[in-house]
Every structure is written in C-alpha cells, then in structure tokens.
Amino acid sequence: MAANINFSPLEYEKPAEDELVRRSRSFLELIKKRRTVREFSVEPVPEEVIRNCIEAAGTAPSGAHMQPWHFVVVRDPDIKKQIRLAAEKEERINYEMRYSDEMKKDIEKLETNFEKPFLEHAPVLIAVFKESYRIENHIRRKNYYVNESVGIATGLLITALHYAGLVCLPHTPSPMRFLNEILKRPGNESPTVVLPVGYPAENTRVPDLNRKPLSQILTEF
Numbered sequence: 078m079a080a081n082i083n084f085s086p087l088e089y090e091k092p093a094e095d096e097l098v099r100r101s102r103s104f105l106e107l108i109k110k111r112r113t114v115r116e117f118s119v120e121p122v123p124e125e126v127i128r129n130c131i132e133a134a135g136t137a138p139s140g141a142h143m144q145p146w147h148f149v150v151v152r153d154p155d156i157k158k159q160i161r162l163a164a165e166k167e168e169r170i171n172y173e174m175r176y177s178d179e180m181k182k183d184i185e186k187l188e189t190n191f192e193k194p195f196l197e198h199a200p201v202l203i204a205v206f207k208e209s210y211r212i213e214n215h216i217r218r219k220n221y222y223v224n225e226s227v228g229i230a231t232g233l234l235i236t237a238l239h240y241a242g243l244v245c246l247p248h249t250p251s252p253m254r255f256l257n258e259i260l261k262r263p264g265n266e267s268p269t270v271v272l273p274v275g276y277p278a279e280n281t282r283v284p285d286l287n288r289k290p291l292s293q294i295l296t297e298f
C-alpha cells in the first residue's frame with residue numbers, strides 16, 4: 078500500500094525578468110571557468126565545505142525519489158594510498174592492454190598515463206557510489222533511473238565544489254570494484270567516480286580544449 082505523504086505550498090519567489098537574465102549570465106560566467114584539474118596542492122580544505130557540497134548533491138532529483146547514491150569522503154593518507162595503488166594496478170593494464178588505439182588517440186591530448194599521484198596528493202577524495210538496488214526487510218527492491226539520478230547528483234557536487242572555490246577531477250579507474258572493498262561498501266552499491274578535491278597545485282596547467290558552441294548543442298523549435 079502506498080504511504081501517504083503530506084503536500085505543502087512550494088517555497089518560490091518569482092524574479093523579475095531582468096533579474097532572471099542577470100542571474101543566468103552570472104552563473105554562466107562562473108561555470109565556464111570550471112576545469113578538470115589533475116595536479117593538487119596538499120593543503121587541507123575545510124571539512125564543512127565538503128559536507129555542504131555533498132549535502133547540495135543530495136538535493137538532486139532522482140527516479141521515484143529513491144536517492145540512489147552514497148558518498149564516501151577519504152582524508153586518511155593510508156586509505157588514499159591503498160586507492161592509488163589499486164587504481165594504478167588497473168590503469169596500467171588499461172594503458173598497456175585494454176584501451177583501444179582509438180581511445181588512446183582520444184585521450185592523448187590530456188597527457189594522462191597510468192600514474193595517479195592526485196589520488197594521494199589531493200587532501201580529499203570523494204567516492205560516489207550508485208545504489209543499483211536496495212534491500213528493504215531482506216527483500217531486494219528496485220531503484221529507478223539510477224545512472225541518470227547519480228549523474229545529476231554528481232553534476233551538482235562538481236558544481237557546488239566549483240562555486241565554493243575548490244577544484245576536482247572526475248576520475249574513473251576501470252574496473253573500480255576495488256573501491257567497495259577498501260571503503261567497505263555493500264554489494265548493492267557500485268562506484269561510479271572518484272573525485273580528488275582540493276586547491277590546484279601552483280602553476281597547474283590545463284589542456285586548451287574547445288567547448289562546443291551553443292549553436293552546435295542546441296536545437297530550438
């Protein structure tokens with residue numbers, strides 16, 4: 078039987094049109110400056126900032142409001158080292174054997190290799206897990222649109238970190254099931270991404286990438 082939920086009036090203030098435009102422009106300018114950073118300062122970041130950004134991520138919409146995500150924050154240097162070693166083990170095989178020539182060519186411009194020092198240097202790692210299904214009273218229950226929901230939450234997290242003034246790297250070692258073991262997460266959860274988070278190392282460079290112009294990503298009727 079469906080549980081009853083109360084409904085309350087929406088908290089909403091309609092902005093004037095010029096204010097809408099002003100806010101959208103100001104957000105666009107801010108978000109255009111977000112870049113993936115691969116070299117981090119070891120300087121610690123305030124714990125509250127990380128918690129606030131994760132709480133912001135947890136406001137994401139999700140299929141049937143199942144909120145199928147879990148975030149693990151790692152500051153412990155020993156655990157970061159374990160993650161680095163496990164990731165490098167997989168990534169070495171990827172670069173030497175598993176990546177196709179096409180993929181190697183596609184990522185060449187990023188100048189990445191199997192070594193992942195950022196997994197130790199960044200003061201914080203946030204591992205994002207998706208709850209592929211959930212267990213209620215020992216019964217396996219379905220979650221809906223899990224990939225989409227967790228993707229949106231991760232987008233909010235990256236945006237919140239950028240807005241706060243930190244940088245991050247969405248890192249996807251593959252396969253990354255080793256994260257369940259190291260971070261003691263249950264079998265119904267799968268890791269989707271690890272975000273090293275912090276301040277950029279001094280004089281960090283980022284690749285000059287072009288983003289598709291609006292005309293290429295937008296169709297209007």
Ligand SMILES: Cc1cc2nc3c(=O)[nH]c(=O)nc-3n(C[C@H](O)[C@H](O)[C@H](O)COP(=O)(O)O)c2cc1C
Nearest residue numbers: 111112113114115187189246247248249250283286
């Ligand atoms: C799902 C996803 C997985 C990614 N995995 C990696 C990764 O494993 N290693 C890496 O160096 N960058 C990774 N990236 C970062 C992309 O390379 C980066 O977003 C892209 O080059 C565009 O650069 P920008 O984020 O600075 O705009 C990933 C990004 C996404 C969204």
